[in-house]
Amino acid sequence: MTLILVMDNDCAIGKNGDLLCRLPLDMKHFRETTKNSVVVMGRKTYESFPKRPLPERENVVLSRSLSEIDGAKVFGDIDEMLKYVNSLGKRVFVIGGAEIYKQLLPYCDEALITRVYENFAGDVFFYDIENDKNWELAESSPILETNCRNIRFMRFLRKNS
């Protein structure tokens, strides 16, 4: 599976239940990358989307409190979810939030990280994968500007995967 996220200088990924800021170029990158694939997320992330389910993607939500959600397949257990998504024969993206990234990182061998070079004082975090010796940088874009912010797209691969 592939993990995809945007984080700031402090590895913050969200604040007050929402994203840190609007980054049109990153949204476009996310839409194009995950189109026609399976997207796995936590219940809180699903509920944070103004328009849901995400169109042109199979939406898979992890929740222990809800067994049904409009527009999404719901699982209360990671093993059951993994069995299901592996049976689909499609690319699977882990799209957040913090709880889900942490639990599903061990099942991912690729990470698509957008770094936004700002400090947003977020309240949910990923971690500094750039300095994790188990991962290597495979590709990196130049610094790009979007909505007056500097960002960089990076692709990491798990070593020996």
Ligand SMILES: NC(=O)c1ccc[n+]([C@@H]2O[C@H](COP(=O)([O-])OP(=O)(O)OC[C@H]3O[C@@H](n4cnc5c(N)ncnc54)[C@H](OP(=O)(O)O)[C@@H]3O)[C@@H](O)[C@H]2O)c1
């Ligand atoms: N920067 C980015 O790229 C990015 C991407 C996505 C999200 N975000 C941000 O991240 C924040 C949300 O993250 P979060 O960590 O608070 O919430 P989350 O990971 O989106 O969702 C957490 C919920 O998932 C369910 N869950 C967690 N582990 C589970 C398991 N093992 N089995 C079944 N269900 C499980 C629980 O739902 P129930 O309570 O229903 O049981 C839990 O409350 C928001 O600020 C959002 O905007 C950022």
